[in-house]
Amino acid sequence: MAIYHLSVKTVSRSDGRSATAAAAYRAGAQIVDERTGEVHDYRRKKGIVSATLFVPEDAPGWASERAELWNKAEESEKRKNSTVAREFEVALPEELTTAQRQELAHALAVELVKHHGCAVDVAVHQPGKDGDTRNHHAHILCTTRRLGPSGFGDKTRELDDRATGAAEVARWRERWAELANAALAKAGHEARIDHRTLKAQGIDREPTEHLGPSATAIERRGQTSQKTLNQAERLAERRAKAKAKRLAEAQAERLSAA
Numbered sequence: 001m002a003i004y005h006l007s008v009k010t011v012s013r014s015d016g017r018s019a020t021a022a023a024a025y026r027a028g029a030q031i032v033d034e035r036t037g038e039v040h041d042y043r044r045k046k047g048i049v050s051a052t053l054f055v056p057e058d059a060p061g062w063a064s065e066r067a068e069l070w071n072k073a074e075e076s077e078k079r080k081n082s083t084v085a086r087e088f089e090v091a092l093p094e095e096l097t098t099a100q101r102q103e104l105a106h107a108l109a110v111e112l113v114k115h116h117g118c119a120v121d122v123a124v125h126q127p128g129k130d131g132d133t134r135n136h137h138a139h140i141l142c143t144t145r146r147l148g149p150s151g152f153g154d155k156t157r158e159l160d161d162r163a164t165g166a167a168e169v170a171r172w173r174e175r176w177a178e179l180a181n182a183a184l185a186k187a188g189h190e191a192r193i194d195h196r197t198l199k200a201q202g203i204d205r206e207p208t209e210h211l212g213p214s215a216t217a218i219e220r221r222g223q224t225s226q227k228t229l230n231q232a233e234r235l236a237e238r239r240a241k242a243k244a245k246r247l248a249e250a251q252a253e254r255l256s257a258a
Helices: 019-027 066-075 098-116 165-186 213-220 226-257
Strands: 006-012 030-032 039-041 048-054 083-091 120-125 137-142 145-148 151-155
Touching (some): 019 039, 019 120, 066 120, 098 165
Antiparallel strands (some): 030 039, 145 151
């Protein structure tokens, strides 16, 4: 069964992260961070199906080199708390073939480049050896600045501005469902995904949450991650509130009848 998942996260220096490390890890590559001198070497990382760069047509030649691109992205940011990259993480339908999943992830990347003028690094990952065999996914790492002939320019503020950010993300969430469903239909599958909330779909059940790679790795070792514990606490709280609401409504009905 095809599963919907699209999340948008940022890579920020305030969290001790860098665009070079993020790109190297997702692509299974080695990148030397020219700003800090750190060597990020993930060439032994398993489970990477492909890693592909997409840049605007008028981008300079160096933008086609992963290490150059992300070092230039780091260089363009001067503040110690700068956001240096933005990531779209998507679940890829298990019903599709490896080539079809890759084509689908690339389709979203092409649209991101065209709409925001940024550079995009797409890493398609397969499920972990000991995890959920349906967990095909892609990490779509975007620069936070537009890329033109002379290099990086303005920030892609529309994605994080208070007035437009939420609407932009919502638009991409819907667009991902459209792209994925078109790919499923083209491949002859009846399965479809839906970007809407369960409530909007008329489905009466608790929503599940995507654990992410770190928490999933902990779970695969037979341990319980903090993220899973947090999810369980939130689920218990929602159920307790719903029960209290039902009891209050029943009490109100009894008093009214009396």
